[in-house]
Amino acid sequence: MVFDLSPLWISAKTAFVATFFTFVLGIAAAKWMMGYQGRIKGFIDGVFTLPLVLPPTVVGFFLLLVFGKNGVIGKLLLRFGTTIIFSWPATVIAAVVVAFPLMYKTTRGALEQIDKNLIYAARTLGVSEWEIFWRIMLPLAWPGIAAGSILAFARALGEFGATLMIAGNIPGRTQTIPLAIFFAAQGGDMEQALIWVLLIVTISLAIVFFMNFWSEKQYKFINGFRGKA
Known part of the structure; x- marks a missing residue:
């Protein structure tokens, strides 16, 4: 029996590319939501989180409505003689949509736990909001952002x-x-199904182990820093 390894390559490629996009979009959305105080803030947060609680087939159906030949983006792509449906980019889009809420919620939680006095002090010293985000908020929230990236992957x-x-x-x-x-x-x-099951279980266990190892290291670092302080 010839065992086709292409699903492993496609899954890995899809997961890495999707994680990159969720990393960027999740941080951007979390930062924007922290500063947004409009009346529909709760609604927007719900929309961002919705793919986390919806059945994946429902998410896929909505994606078909958007990217299908009768969808808004689908019609636009057809004008250029191309389509996303039933292509590798479609696997990335599906992965980004379902993984985005994990990155967004984890990152937002990490950013909101930052001591606000540090931000106020930086503003008092004349530091720009952009510098505050890059030099203060991101480094302090990095453990949560990293955890969100692993979960998204x-x-x-x-x-x-x-x-x-x-x-x-x-x-x-x-x-x-x-x-x-x-x-x-x-x-x-x-037999082939079992091989793939064992492989993805091994990968998943490795991810969980890495997350636990990372969390323990960060916990010891923070406690050590507090002890010195």
Whole structure:
């Protein structure tokens, strides 16, 4: 039996690219929401968090409405003779949408836990808001941001429902590990499905171990810093 490793490559590539986009978008959204005080702040926060609680197939359906041939973006892309549906970029879009809430909520929580007196002191000294964000807020919130990135990567790696809806199951193009497991089991190839299951379980355990190791290091560092102070 020839074992096709393309789902591993596609999953890894998708997860890394999706994590990059969620990293940037999550930090930007969290920073913007901290300063936004409009009446619809709660609504916007709910929209940002919604993919976290919706079934993945529902998320995939909404993505089809947006990127399908009758969708707003889909029609625009068709004018240029291209489409995203059932392509590798579609797997990235699905992964970004479902992983974004984890990055956004974790980053926002980390930013909101920063001592506000440090920010007020910096403003008193004439430091610009941009410098405050880059030189004070980001370094202090970095443990939370890193944890959010790891969670986003894990979520992107395990995405199934939305990916199947918008990208389909095309071997060598859009078939990720979760899709390979599902269709191998559905086709009765339990041996191949088990191999993929063991592989993704190993990767997931490694991610959890790394998160616990990171959290413990950060906890010891903070306690040591406080003890010296």
